[in-house]
Amino acid sequence: MSKQALEVIDQGEGTACCSGVSAAPLDEERATELAKVFKALGDPVRLRLLSMIASREGGEVCVCEMTPAFELSQPTISHHLKLLRQAGLIDCERRGTWVYYWVLPGILDRLAVFLKTPTDAEVLA
Numbered sequence: 001m002s003k004q005a006l007e008v009i010d011q012g013e014g015t016a017c018c019s020g021v022s023a024a025p026l027d028e029e030r031a032t033e034l035a036k037v038f039k040a041l042g043d044p045v046r047l048r049l050l051s052m053i054a055s056r057e058g059g060e061v062c063v064c065e066m067t068p069a070f071e072l073s074q075p076t077i078s079h080h081l082k083l084l085r086q087a088g089l090i091d092c093e094r095r096g097t098w099v100y101y102w103v104l105p106g107i108l109d110r111l112a113v114f115l116k117t118p119t120d121a122e123v124l125a
Contacts, residue, residue: 036087037087037088037089037111039087040083040084040086040087040089041087041089043080043083045070045077045080046080046083046084048069049066049080049081049084050084050089050090050103052066052069053066053090053101053102053103054103054108059102059103060100060101061100061101061102062098062100062101063077063078063081063098063100063101064098066081066101081099081101088104088107089103089104089107089108090102090103090104091104
């Protein structure tokens with residue numbers, strides 16, 4: 001397993017990341033940024049963790065609620081959550097003994113816009 005740290009992509013409002021993959025070829029810098037995010041998502045455990053967090057009513061989940069869903073140790077779950085944090089997909093806060101996680105606002109929408117192909121109406125507009 002790689003010990004390489006993932007850089008957080010720019011999360012500012014109005015980020016120019018929203019042009020889709022089919023709108024124009026990616027430049028090298030943008031491709032590198034997105035590859036780090038998709039690398040973090042390229043693991044079934046991390047996809048499940050992100051889904052658990054994103055689908056949670058109230059928008060946040062305690063690590064103590066996620067760990068039992070996996071046949072993995074708590075340190076392994078924490079490692080996967082750290083990679084999702086480093087990729088700029090989630091954030092967390094320690095409250096006493098436990099750590100609570102949530103999906104960063106807008107990140108999933110920005111990824112969805114990037115992956116979306118234009119409809120015929122959008123192409124003609």
